[in-house]
Amino acid sequence: xxxxxxxxxxxIALALTWGSSFILMKxxxxxxxxxxxxxxxIFIAFLFLSPxxxxxxxxSLLKHWKGFVGMGVLGNFIPAFLFTKAxxxxxxxxxxxxxxxTPLFTLLLGVLxxxxxxxxxxxxxxxxxxxxxxxxxxxxxxxxxxxxxxFGFYVVLATICYALSVNIxxxxxxxxxxxxxxxxxxxxxxxxxxIYLFSFTDFTTKLSSNPMAYSSLGYIVxxxxxxxxxxxxxxxxxxxxxxxxxxxxxxxxxxxVALMWGILDGEDVQVLHFVWIVVILLGxxxxxxKAPFPNPSPxxxxxxx
Numbered sequence: 001x002x003x004x005x006x007x008x009x010x011x012i013a014l015a016l017t018w019g020s021s022f023i024l025m026k027x028x029x030x031x032x033x034x035x036x037x038x039x040x041x042i043f044i045a046f047l048f049l050s051p052x053x054x055x056x057x058x059x060s061l062l063k064h065w066k067g068f069v070g071m072g073v074l075g076n077f078i079p080a081f082l083f084t085k086a087x088x089x090x091x092x093x094x095x096x097x098x099x100x101x102t103p104l105f106t107l108l109l110g111v112l113x114x115x116x117x118x119x120x121x122x123x124x125x126x127x128x129x130x131x132x133x134x135x136x137x138x139x140x141x142x143x144x145x146x147x148x149x150x151f152g153f154y155v156v157l158a159t160i161c162y163a164l165s166v167n168i169x170x171x172x173x174x175x176x177x178x179x180x181x182x183x184x185x186x187x188x189x190x191x192x193x194x195i196y197l198f199s200f201t202d203f204t205t206k207l208s209s210n211p212m213a214y215s216s217l218g219y220i221v222x223x224x225x226x227x228x229x230x231x232x233x234x235x236x237x238x239x240x241x242x243x244x245x246x247x248x249x250x251x252x253x254x255x256x257v258a259l260m261w262g263i264l265d266g267e268d269v270q271v272l273h274f275v276w277i278v279v280i281l282l283g284x285x286x287x288x289x290k291a292p293f294p295n296p297s298p299x300x301x302x303x304x305x
Contacts, residue, residue, distance in 0.1 A: 003241065010238045014250050017226050019257020022092035022099075023265060024223040025084050031206055031216035034084035039197040040217070041080050044224035046190020049183050056180040057187060064184075067172030072185030075165030076228065077193070082158035089151030091267040096258020097136055097277045098155040103251055103284050104129040105163035114167045122287050129283025135276035140268065178236040182229070252281050 028037040086095050104126045110116035133156070137148045173181050197203050207213045238246070255277050263269050 007238060007242050007246070010234060010241075011246070011250055012253070014231060014235060014238065015253030015257055017231050018250065019096060019254040020261060021223055021227040022083070022087065022096040022258045023261040024219045024227065025087055025095075026092045026265070027219040028216050028223065029084065029087065031210050031212050032203065032220070033201065034088050035081060036197065036201045036203050036206075037220055038080040038084045039193045039201065040203070040220045041224045041228060042077060042186075042193035043190055043197055044221055045076075045228040046186040046193065048225050048229045049186050050190075052179070052183045053187060056177075056183040061176065061180070061184065064173055064176055064181075065188075067168055067176075068181065068184040069188050070168040071165050071173065071181060072187075072189040074161040074168065076185060077189045078161045079158040082154045082161070086151045086154035086158070089147050090155075091262055091269075092265070093259045093262025093267050093269055093273070094136065094148070094152070095155055096262075097255040097273065097280070098133060098152055099159060099258070100251060100255045100277070100280050100284060101129060101133055101156065101159040102162045102166075103287050105160050106166045107287050109160070109163045110167050110170075113164075114171055116167075119289075121289055125283045125286025125289070127283070128286060129280050132276045132279030132281075132283060135279060136273065139270055139272045139276065179233050182232045186229075251284055255281070 025037055025041075028040070032040065083095060083099075107116070107118055107122055108126055111118050133152075137152045138145055140148060169181065176184075207217065235250075259269060259273065259277065
């Protein structure tokens with residue numbers, strides 16, 4: 001098969017996988033609490049990746065432990081709990097659409113905290129993206145807006161965590177293979193998720209008593225294996241086969257997939273949702289765009305071309 005076709009298949013598969021994560025969380029919460037779904041997602045992903053520990057966990061990599069912890073806690077652990085908590089108050093489709101804020105926060109925090117340089121057009125993209133996010137949260141009946149703002153804030157916090165994780169990876173784990181980094185990060189957070197799950201939740205009781213327990217668990221297994229563990233490896237393959245720009249286009253497809261699942265699941269999806277997600281994606285596009293002409297700033301600091 002043509003390599004270009006394979007790359008497109010991988011891209012679409014990733015978009016379907018990550019875009020479906022939000023409906024899978026929702027189906028998991030048909031039986032389990034938001035905290036149980038999050039802990040299960042992390043723990044199952046850890047178990048799935050554990051055979052790779054023998055190959056990827058080496059003493060020489062311990063010097064990167066802070067980066068691994070940052071990637072694990074900010075890139076996986078905290079967002080897993082924030083996303084499921086958000087879906088107790090807002091739809092899975094809205095959660096998926098708000099997830100597209102990640103590239104905007106990645107650039108913003110990179111500039112503010114990690115001294116990254118950016119371009120004026122990227123800043124415009126950030127502002128447009130945030131306007132789109134506010135618009136999304138204000139769609140619906142007036143009595144729903146407070147709920148949207150409260151639970152939507154959990155998604156915003158999750159995307160901030162993702163953004164911090166991306167910047168930490170870029171700063172501290174640039175020389176580490178992404179599969180190795182994923183295994184290490186799960187090694188740090190997986191056992192804690194398991195301890196929390198079996199010691200502080202009613203997971204085992206629900207598993208033995210609820211007739212829908214195993215079907216909901218099946219959705220969470222799919223979420224953990226494909227949405228958390230394998231997707232990182234596949235994404236790494238896509239970057240290696242193409243380039244970061246092509247691979248990052250998955251960002252545009254994820255909210256569309258989440259939106260389609262929401263429609264199929266009977267969620268309240270309105271025309272304005274489509275309008276505001278287009279605004280956010282326009283912002284994401286500008287965040288990744290090069291400036292058409294150099295910034296005239298004489299000192300070369302801050303905004304640059």
